[in-house]
Structures are given as C-alpha cells and as structure tokens.
Amino acid sequence: MSVTYTLRESFSGFRRAKLSSILSVLTVCVSLLLLGMFMAVTINAGRLIDALRARLEMEAFLQEPLTGDEITSLIATVSAVDGVEKVTFISKEDAALIFKQEFGEDINRVLEFNPLPPSLKITLKEPYRNSVSAQNIAGRLSATQGIESVVYRKTLLELIDQRAAGVNRAMLALGLLISLSAIFLVSNTIRLAINAKRKLIKTMELVGATRGFIRRPFLLEGLLQGLFGGLLAAGMLAGLFEYASRLVSPEFAPYLRMPGPFYLALIGAGSLLGFAGSLISVVRFVRPAAAI
Secondary structure, three states, X not given: OHHHHHHHHHHHHHHHOHHHHHHHHHHHHHHHHHHHHHHHHHHHHHHHHHHHHHHOOEEEXXXXXXXXXXXXXXXXXXXXXXXXXEEEEEOHHHHHXXXXXXXXXXXXXXXXXXXXXXEEEEEEOHHHOOHHHHHHHHHHHHOOOOEEEEEOOHHHHHXXXXXXXXXXXXXXXXXXXXXXXXXXXXXXXXXXXXXXXXXXXXXXHHOOOOHXXXXXXXXXXXXHHHXXXXXXXXXXXXXXXXXXXXXXXXXXXXXXXXXXXXXXXXXXXXXXXXXXXXXXXXXXXXXXXXXX
C-alpha cells in the first residue's frame, strides 16, 4: 500500500505541475550538459597530459671507463629503484648513431673522436611521472656509483603538474556551481508541489501519517526529475560526441568517444541532484502538524 501510494503520488506531481516539472528536468539536463562537456574536456586533457608524461624520460650519463659486468650491475641497481619502469643501455656507438639521425652529422668525422658518454634511458612508472617523484628519483640515481649525472625535462614536468592542478581546481569549482544551481531549482519545484498539497498534508498528519510516509512521494518525484534530466543529457551528449567524432581526423576521434561509465555517471549525478533538491524542500516544508 505504502509503495503504491508513493509511486502514484510521485507521478501525480508531474501531472499537476507539468510546467515546473519540465523546467526542473530541463534544468538538470542543461546543467549536466555543461558539466558533461566540461568533464569530457577535463578527461581528454588528462589523457593528453598522461601521454606527455609517458614520453618524458630520464637519462643517466655513466662514468668512464666501465666494464661490461659493471654496466650490467648498474642496470640492475637502477632497475631496482622504486618508480623505475624500464632501463635501456645506450652505448657510445648508439649515442653517435642517435646524434647522426637527429643532426645529420657523423660526430666521429666532425671531432675525429666520439665524446658522447654511454648512458641509461630510464622510463618511470605511471604514479611517479610527476615533478616531485622525478626529482627524488634523479637524486637517488645521481648518488649511485658509476653515474656521472642525471638529466630530464624538469621545467616541462613542473609546468605539466601546474596545468593539471589548475584544470582539476576549475573542474571542481564549475561542478559545484552547476550542481548547486540544479539543486536549487529542483528544490523550488518540489516546494511548489508541497504548497499545492498543503491542506492534504495537514490532514494526513492529523490522522497520524508519519513524516516519512508524507515525504517519500516528494523525494521520489525529485529523484525522477533528476533521473529524466540525466538520461536526456546523456543521450544528447552521446549523439553530439558521435557526430563530432565523424568530423575530425581518425587520430583525434578517440578523444571524442567517451566510455560507458561516463554516461552512467551523468545519469547517476542527475538522480542525485534531483534527490538532494527534493530532500532540502521536504525537510524545510514538511514538518509536524504543530510546527505548520
């Protein structure tokens, strides 16, 4: 009986206040569209930042001369450092070939000898691809016997960290602003529905209906408004991203195709916003009979 009543009264709220209910759904939809697009930009910016981090390598230049056994031992020592994912040995001959590929000159002919030292190319594990971790690892490697110096693009890594932190802060601020706006508007819609049933609510309270029994239809109504808004926003964004992915080159298309959990998160966020807005209203305006 209680479940049937809750469902019937929740959907009756849509019929009695069609305009305000539609406005609430559209409000949640527009809010989530803005939030979803910003989330997509943020996620893709994160992908790009991760790709840049993955391409950053450390290079440890080795002291000379070193025997083959000493180099093998040094590679094992460096590989065991916490945060190091991969170590590649670059001999003097390999370094000369790389120089020729990049500059088009044979360094042995230019200088009549090869001044390039052997080195180790070091790739860091994903959690350690930040300026603080990289600096700590570089310090440990520099103190290792057999390593002359360690170089990496420190300034670029610090810049990436700063930009990533800025994007995260902007995402949080905009998300809070949009969420509060949606909660406020849904709350007002539920408040109007409560006011329209004011006399009925008083009567129910006088005959012994509990506050929970009275509040449930309004809570469900707000949740449904948020759910419908989330579904609408997810569908529109899916169509928009799919259309846009056909207009860009194949290498950029994956950045416009969001995974399924992204759309599920939007629908869940819409339901949560609607429920939060209705909860605020029922707590404020559905009180014991003596308080009304």
